[in-house]
Amino acid sequence: MTDALVPLFLTLKIAVTATMIVLFAGVACAYVLGRYSFWGSQIIDAICTLPMVMPPTVLGYYLLVAFGRRGWLGSWLEDSLGIQLIFTWQGAVIASASVAFPLVYRAARASLGGVDHHLENAARVLGAGEAKVFFRVSLPLAWRGVFAGTMLAFARAMGEFGATLMIAGSIPGKTQTISIAIYEAVQAGQDSTANFLVLLTSLVCVCILAASGKLLQRQF
Amino acid sequence: MPRLQLIFSLGLLLAVTGSVAADELLVSAAASLTDAFKSIGAEFERAHPGDKVVFNFAASDVLVKQIAEGAPVDIFASADEEAMDKAVKGKLIVATTKFNFAGNRLVLAVPRDSPLRLSKLEDLNANAVRRIAISQPATVPAGRYAKAVLDQGRLWGVLQERFIYTQNVRQTLDYLARGEVDAGFVYATDAALMKEKVRVALEVTTTRPVAYPIAVTTASKNARLAREFIDLVKSGAGQSILQKFGFTKP
Numbered sequence: 001m002t003d004a005l006v007p008l009f010l011t012l013k014i015a016v017t018a019t020m021i022v023l024f025a026g027v028a029c030a031y032v033l034g035r036y037s038f039w040g041s042q043i044i045d046a047i048c049t050l051p052m053v054m055p056p057t058v059l060g061y062y063l064l065v066a067f068g069r070r071g072w073l074g075s076w077l078e079d080s081l082g083i084q085l086i087f088t089w090q091g092a093v094i095a096s097a098s099v100a101f102p103l104v105y106r107a108a109r110a111s112l113g114g115v116d117h118h119l120e121n122a123a124r125v126l127g128a129g130e131a132k133v134f135f136r137v138s139l140p141l142a143w144r145g146v147f148a149g150t151m152l153a154f155a156r157a158m159g160e161f162g163a164t165l166m167i168a169g170s171i172p173g174k175t176q177t178i179s180i181a182i183y184e185a186v187q188a189g190q191d192s193t194a195n196f197l198v199l200l201t202s203l204v205c206v207c208i209l210a211a212s213g214k215l216l217q218r219q220f
Numbered sequence: 221m222p223r224l225q226l227i228f229s230l231g232l233l234l235a236v237t238g239s240v241a242a243d244e245l246l247v248s249a250a251a252s253l254t255d256a257f258k259s260i261g262a263e264f265e266r267a268h269p270g271d272k273v274v275f276n277f278a279a280s281d282v283l284v285k286q287i288a289e290g291a292p293v294d295i296f297a298s299a300d301e302e303a304m305d306k307a308v309k310g311k312l313i314v315a316t317t318k319f320n321f322a323g324n325r326l327v328l329a330v331p332r333d334s335p336l337r338l339s340k341l342e343d344l345n346a347n348a349v350r351r352i353a354i355s356q357p358a359t360v361p362a363g364r365y366a367k368a369v370l371d372q373g374r375l376w377g378v379l380q381e382r383f384i385y386t387q388n389v390r391q392t393l394d395y396l397a398r399g400e401v402d403a404g405f406v407y408a409t410d411a412a413l414m415k416e417k418v419r420v421a422l423e424v425t426t427t428r429p430v431a432y433p434i435a436v437t438t439a440s441k442n443a444r445l446a447r448e449f450i451d452l453v454k455s456g457a458g459q460s461i462l463q464k465f466g467f468t469k470p
Contacts (some may be wrong), residue, residue, distance in 0.1 A: 004314045064398070064400075068398050068399070068400055069398070069399050069400055070398060070399050086399070087351065088402055100440055165387070169384035169385060169386070170356070170384075170385040171384060171389075172387075176385075184356060184358065184359065185357075186282060186285070187279070187281060187359045188356075188358035188359045188386050189281070189284075189285055189288075189306070190358075198322070213451065
């Protein structure tokens with residue numbers, strides 16, 4: 001029984017870490033690309049949205065090639081910092097974060113873009129610096145959309161399978177996420193294990209969504 | 221409206237007749253048979269003009285699961301007898317058609333540029349060996365053969381921490397070719413396909429011979445044609461193709 005809980009806790013760890021990363025990265029990118037328009041901003045916007053439309057296995061392949069021992073990013077990381085990402089839970093975080101990023105990014109862009117400019121300008125007129133305008137006016141007004149995007153990102157990170165399968169190595173306790181565990185249990189004919197894992201995961205996801213729904217409601 | 225209906229019915233008729241004209245065999249075969257079987261398939265299509273052979277390659281146990289869940293497979297070829305036994309137990313194959321058509325050798329391979337010199341399995345315990353790729357023993361014959369040997373040498377537990385589990389033997393080969401792992405267990409036939417990227421360190425003496433059984437499925441709708449495919453695999457032509465890829469006699 002406890003064996004079956006290991007992939008669940010690992011997946012939660014990976015999903016929470018990935019969501020934290022994409023929350024900051026997504027909102028930051030959305031702010032910069034929404035506020036400033038420069039040559040190439042459209043292209044960067046497309047690249048930021050790309051993981052959402054790309055098949056996960058394609059993304060997994062890109063990550064394997066980039067972060068692998070002989071990849072341009074992976075070999076640099078290994079030689080200079082001694083860090084290896086493939087076959088580690090941190091690598092699984094990168095995979096989950098990559099697929100979840102566009103969800104926060106797009107939601108943040110839409111929400112931040114929808115904030116009334118008059119309110120932001122009023123703050124500026126009253127002497128607020130850009131940082132204060134963002135944290136005290138824009139973000140509080142946009143938080144609902146950003147939060148919704150973050151919940152979607154978390155769900156996506158928890159369910160990530162294709163890219164993770166290519167770069168994780170299915171090591172129990174380190175990279176065997178719940179999706180991979182279920183996949184392998186089904187393939188090995190261990191239907192009872194698969195059933196248990198599926199029910200457990202569904203229960204956890206429903207609880208998380210219900211809790212976040214309540215959080216949104218209470219503000220009203 | 222009547223004209224549209226006429227065009228639609230004609231189109232449907234053509235589509236249906238188009239597919240009934242030729243027979244199609246679906247062959248589910250172990251991942252290690254990919255190249256050899258594609259070659260045999262081409263040979264079969266040459267000998268049977270109009271008929272097509274479609275392949276489905278994956279880990280042997282995965283294929284059994286698919287057939288058990290109703291996949292319309294005509295022929296099943298696995299990389300060990302355990303997977304075929306699962307199929308027999310599930311009454312998925314016609315036992316009288318079961319036949320061991322080839323053998324193989326399990327090898328311990330390393331990336332071509334690896335500085336490691338491994339002369340026996342115990343050498344895997346060295347500090348320089350940090351990652352060993354092995355296919356999931358629960359679903360892949362190659363993993364089972366490797367685990368049996370490591371269990372026998374009392375090395376399984378010791379090396380546990382370093383294992384990277386793959387979904388099939390070709391994924392193991394891929395990790396070796398990319399240099400992501402320090403060593404891996406693949407078949408000699410797989411290593412031979414990537415000579416420029418992968419080097420065989422040593423041949424592993426397995427606890428039981430590596431045997432490839434093939435059989436016709438009970439649910440096959442083309443049993444007669446399926447038997448002809450198996451006949452081709454058994455024949456001199458089929459065997460020479462298998463040997464060309466490095467498979468041994470059964």
